[in-house]
Amino acid sequence: MGYQLDLKTITGISEQEAAYRLKREGYNELPSSKQRSILALASEVLQEPIFLLLVACGTIYVFLGEAQDALILLGFVFFIMGITLYQEHKTESALEALRDLSSPRALVIRDGKQKRIAGREVVRGDILVLAEGDRVPADAILLSSTYLTVDESLLTGESIPVRKVAGSRREMARPGGDDLPFVYSGTLIVQGQGIAEAQTTGIYTEIGKIGKALQTVSPEETLLQKETGELVKKLAVVAIAICAVIVIVYGITRGNWLNGFLAGLALAMAILPNEFPVVVTIFLALGAWRISQKHVLARKMPAVETLGSATVLCVDKTGTLTFNQMSVSQLFAENELYELSLHEREELPETFHQIVEFSILASQKDPFDPMEKAFKDLGNNYLAHTEHLHDDWQLIREYPLSPQLLAMSHVWQSPDGLDYIIAAKGAPEAIADLCHFTSEQMQHLSQQINEMASAGLRILGVAKAYFQYTDLPVEQHDFNFQFIGLVGLADPVRPTVKSAIQECYTAGIQVVMITGDYPSTAQNIARQIGLMSTNEVITGSGLDQMDDAELSRRIKTVNIFARVVPEQKLRLVNALKNNGEIVAMTGDGVNDAPALKSAHIGIAMGGRGTDVAREAADLVLLDDDFSSIVAAIKLGRRIFDNLTKAMAYTLAVHVPIAGMSLIPVLFKWPLVLLPIHIAFLHLIIDPACSVVFEAEPPEANVMRRPPRNPKEPLFSKQTLGLALLQGVGILLVLLIVFVTALYRGQGELDARALTFTTLIIANLSLILTNRSWSQTIWEMLRSRTLTGKQATRSNSPVNLQNIALWWVLGGALVFLAFVLYLPFLRHLFSFSILHPIDLAICLTAGVFSIFWFELLKILHRKKQAST
Numbered sequence: 001m002g003y004q005l006d007l008k009t010i011t012g013i014s015e016q017e018a019a020y021r022l023k024r025e026g027y028n029e030l031p032s033s034k035q036r037s038i039l040a041l042a043s044e045v046l047q048e049p050i051f052l053l054l055v056a057c058g059t060i061y062v063f064l065g066e067a068q069d070a071l072i073l074l075g076f077v078f079f080i081m082g083i084t085l086y087q088e089h090k091t092e093s094a095l096e097a098l099r100d101l102s103s104p105r106a107l108v109i110r111d112g113k114q115k116r117i118a119g120r121e122v123v124r125g126d127i128l129v130l131a132e133g134d135r136v137p138a139d140a141i142l143l144s145s146t147y148l149t150v151d152e153s154l155l156t157g158e159s160i161p162v163r164k165v166a167g168s169r170r171e172m173a174r175p176g177g178d179d180l181p182f183v184y185s186g187t188l189i190v191q192g193q194g195i196a197e198a199q200t201t202g203i204y205t206e207i208g209k210i211g212k213a214l215q216t217v218s219p220e221e222t223l224l225q226k227e228t229g230e231l232v233k234k235l236a237v238v239a240i241a242i243c244a245v246i247v248i249v250y251g252i253t254r255g256n257w258l259n260g261f262l263a264g265l266a267l268a269m270a271i272l273p274n275e276f277p278v279v280v281t282i283f284l285a286l287g288a289w290r291i292s293q294k295h296v297l298a299r300k301m302p303a304v305e306t307l308g309s310a311t312v313l314c315v316d317k318t319g320t321l322t323f324n325q326m327s328v329s330q331l332f333a334e335n336e337l338y339e340l341s342l343h344e345r346e347e348l349p350e351t352f353h354q355i356v357e358f359s360i361l362a363s364q365k366d367p368f369d370p371m372e373k374a375f376k377d378l379g380n381n382y383l384a385h386t387e388h389l390h391d392d393w394q395l396i397r398e399y400p401l402s403p404q405l406l407a408m409s410h411v412w413q414s415p416d417g418l419d420y421i422i423a424a425k426g427a428p429e430a431i432a433d434l435c436h437f438t439s440e441q442m443q444h445l446s447q448q449i450n451e452m453a454s455a456g457l458r459i460l461g462v463a464k465a466y467f468q469y470t471d472l473p474v475e476q477h478d479f480n481f482q483f484i485g486l487v488g489l490a491d492p493v494r495p496t497v498k499s500a501i502q503e504c505y506t507a508g509i510q511v512v513m514i515t516g517d518y519p520s521t522a523q524n525i526a527r528q529i530g531l532m533s534t535n536e537v538i539t540g541s542g543l544d545q546m547d548d549a550e551l552s553r554r555i556k557t558v559n560i561f562a563r564v565v566p567e568q569k570l571r572l573v574n575a576l577k578n579n580g581e582i583v584a585m586t587g588d589g590v591n592d593a594p595a596l597k598s599a600h601i602g603i604a605m606g607g608r609g610t611d612v613a614r615e616a617a618d619l620v621l622l623d624d625d626f627s628s629i630v631a632a633i634k635l636g637r638r639i640f641d642n643l644t645k646a647m648a649y650t651l652a653v654h655v656p657i658a659g660m661s662l663i664p665v666l667f668k669w670p671l672v673l674l675p676i677h678i679a680f681l682h683l684i685i686d687p688a689c690s691v692v693f694e695a696e697p698p699e700a701n702v703m704r705r706p707p708r709n710p711k712e713p714l715f716s717k718q719t720l721g722l723a724l725l726q727g728v729g730i731l732l733v734l735l736i737v738f739v740t741a742l743y744r745g746q747g748e749l750d751a752r753a754l755t756f757t758t759l760i761i762a763n764l765s766l767i768l769t770n771r772s773w774s775q776t777i778w779e780m781l782r783s784r785t786l787t788g789k790q791a792t793r794s795n796s797p798v799n800l801q802n803i804a805l806w807w808v809l810g811g812a813l814v815f816l817a818f819v820l821y822l823p824f825l826r827h828l829f830s831f832s833i834l835h836p837i838d839l840a841i842c843l844t845a846g847v848f849s850i851f852w853f854e855l856l857k858i859l860h861r862k863k864q865a866s867t
Contacts, residue, residue: 140196147192303618307636333485361423431461456524457488508706569595655727761846
């Protein structure tokens with residue numbers, strides 16, 4: 001068992017000393033993969049197919065004696081590399097921020113105060129407060145322990161937890177064996193509590209000696225990445241086959257094999273959408289980073305894409321829907337009920353002194369639990385300077401809470417007494433069991449419990465016992481307990497919960513409350529937050545009496561589950577999954593881990609959750625606030641929407657580029673697009689499909705529509721159809737412009753300049769129209785501008801304008817002006833000068849190419865309004 005140490009007597013090291021040691025000794029972390037250097041990123045970028053094709057084209061131009069063309073192409077290589085490196089750096093920065101957030105946490109005592117810090121900030125000499133479910137952050141020596149057992153299988157391979165006891169030994173020994181005073185970094189507290197002093201950190205710990213690398217954010221290939229990777233491979237095979245045909249056809253029909261190779265390489269660059277995997281990686285990484293700004297840490301990247309498809313959200317009441325800041329509201333003793341809120345300034349009647357006294361004795365001396373803090377605050381407010389507070393008493397033994405008996409007892413001894421005084425608190429049924437209540441007493445107690453629970457209170461029972469000086473019994477049941485009374489605690493609902501619940505219902509998401517509280521308490525909270533319900537509640541005991549088929553049927557209509565133990569959460573999750581629901585589940589305890597792992601989206605509590613729960617979860621709720629989950633779901637839907645738009649745009653823009661590379665060869669027309677032109681287009685396409693679309697705000701109806709089907713592929717039939725229609729529409733307009741120019745005898749240079757300029761305008765129009773599939777370009781520009789002005793007027797930091805969009809649009813137009821009107825560049829691009837009337841034709845044709853899609857948005861909206 002060890003011995004208890006009063007936290008008040010421990011000051012720990014100072015913050016100043018901790019900062020000095022951290023600077024001198026380094027962070028408490030194991031060797032891990034470092035952030036990739038610029039050279040490493042550049043090396044990876046150069047291996048991309050598009051860059052290899054550009055280099056190949058440049059080499060051919062050198063053989064042709066076109067040094068200027070070769071240099072320009074190589075210049076594009078470095079320019080596009082710069083854009084790609086910026087995107088990669090942004091992704092790396094986002095991942096690095098996530099690594100910092102996901103660092104295991106530690107509760108330490110510094111300057112006499114308990115403080116929760118990142119585990120990597122623990123230093124030698126820190127006083128660690130350890131509890132069930134925690135990962136030990138450093139190798140340490142126990143100063144105090146209560147029923148402490150630790151799973152050291154990570155280091156020893158032995159699956160059986162070992163007992164720990166506090167001791168005076170100061171030299172760390174090897175892990176393994178019972179009744180040693182040492183705990184080791186990375187091991188898991190299975191039971192009990194302890195206070196330890198950190199001896200070694202980082203690479204000097206036992207796990208550091210083994211040399212295992214810690215990867216807090218490991219790269220995972222998501223379903224989306226697999227899907228896009230397969231698509232790129234298939235298109236690559238098609239591109240190679242078509243390019244080979246083009247080279248052969250061009251060489252045979254025109255007798256110019258080098259130009260044939262150029263035409264083939266240009267077509268390969270046009271067909272191959274190598275942006276797809278890059279876009280998915282950037283969206284998921286930046287999406288995880290954006291979600292972290294909403295106080296939600298994405299531990300697993302796939303959770304970002306799964307969020308938008310959640311249909312059921314299962315949440316605990318305490319700390320998620322409420323503040324988890326308990327205060328005593330009612331006391332029941334000697335058949336009298338006392339409501340503190342009605343007598344705030346009055347003295348507490350003598351009748352209720354004993355229940356306050358023993359509720360404090362049944363708690364930790366320096367409590368961390370919110371309910372125990374509430375007991376202590378009550379005693380300080382009403383019983384200060386009385387004989388009912390016992391700071392000088394010695395805690396002899398603690399009987400902890402167990403799954404079999406939801407009650408705990410503390411055995412105390414006064415400085416001058418030979419007898420033991422025992423204080424117990426816990427679930428009223430457990431306290432009644434300890435007091436051996438008759439069925440009549442139990443019935444009377446249940447009436448009082450229901451009356452207090454109907455006010456939305458959390459209820460605990462309190463009992464006392466006395467014991468002669470001798471060996472203490474093994475179990476709490478062996479004491480002769482006397483029932484003292486009931487304590488009702490209030491936990492106020494978070495003000496943001498009600499609106500967040502309504503937002504869930506509007507978005508087609510069912511909210512299920514799962515709590516260990518009484519049914520009447522749960523119903524009271526449900527009424528406060530507007531939780532839709534049939535007023536039917538299923539209790540934990542009721543769950544045990546149902547088979548799986550009945551539970552799957554009942555769970556369709558019931559959304560309040562009370563008196564549920566953590567082990568039953570797994571059964572609820574599986575029942576919802578069997579009904580075809582996509583389940584998001586919150587949890588905080590060790591026993592919640594199976595349910596969190598089984599749910600499609602496991603959400604662990606960051607504030608009060610255990611390390612085990614956080615490790616099993618996909619997301620960690622850093623502030624334990626329900627509204628943060630809803631904000632993350634909204635952001636998840638936005639991420640998937642924008643990703644779909646980006647991929648549709650990428651596919652659509654490659655259709656006219658591929659078409660204008662292929663068709664002129666087949667019809668023996670002059671080539672329209674050379675490698676240099678396609679490289680120029682990639683200056684627009686690459687940042688547009690990643691940075692621009694990723695930064696787009698959510699659609700207005702993002703939380704007013706049902707969740708998406710998770711089985712729906714990224715390229716659904718509708719998305720694929722729209723993208724191909726957009727691409728074909730632009731291709732037809734380009735062919736009309738090109739053929740008309742040739743028919744009128746304007747010459748190859750004129751025709752190419754007109755067609756290329758039209759393609760640039762159409763490309764920019766395609767970006768603008770795909771920003772939203774519900775609002776027109778004009779409506780988007782107007783709404784974004786109005787929002788920006790309103791934010792400025794209200795001094796709000798919110799600004800929905802997409803800055804990256806204007807950089808891309810402005811940069812594209814400036815570069816286009818350079819290649820059209822700077823003689824050197826115009827010659828390299830094989831253009832002629834365009835006159836104002838030519839520019840007007842290009843502008844009109846480019847805008848007209850996507851005009852039909854703008855009309856389709858309006859017609860679709862009118863159809864929805866009429867239905």
